[in-house]
Amino acid sequence: MPTLTIRNLDDRLKQRLRLRAAQHGWSMEQEARVILAQVLETPAQNDGAAWLQRVRQRFQGVAGDDWQPSDRREGTERELPHFDP
8 A cells, every 4th residue: 555755744733633633543644544535535516517506506496587686876877988099
């Protein structure tokens, strides 16, 4: 099985990994394996298709025909500026 070495690991990050491993009752190495497996085996949340599916689910059943644009600009029209060359 391949070996992975991580150099220049921030001391605070290493401490958090050590504490998390102790909470689970296993080594830091095992904790790192579990974290990597969880992150890499989970479908990417930044996938465009997955994002679109979440948006569709969020707004499912919402009708767009009752939406009215804001009238706040009504009556505030002004003449376009003219620029001399």
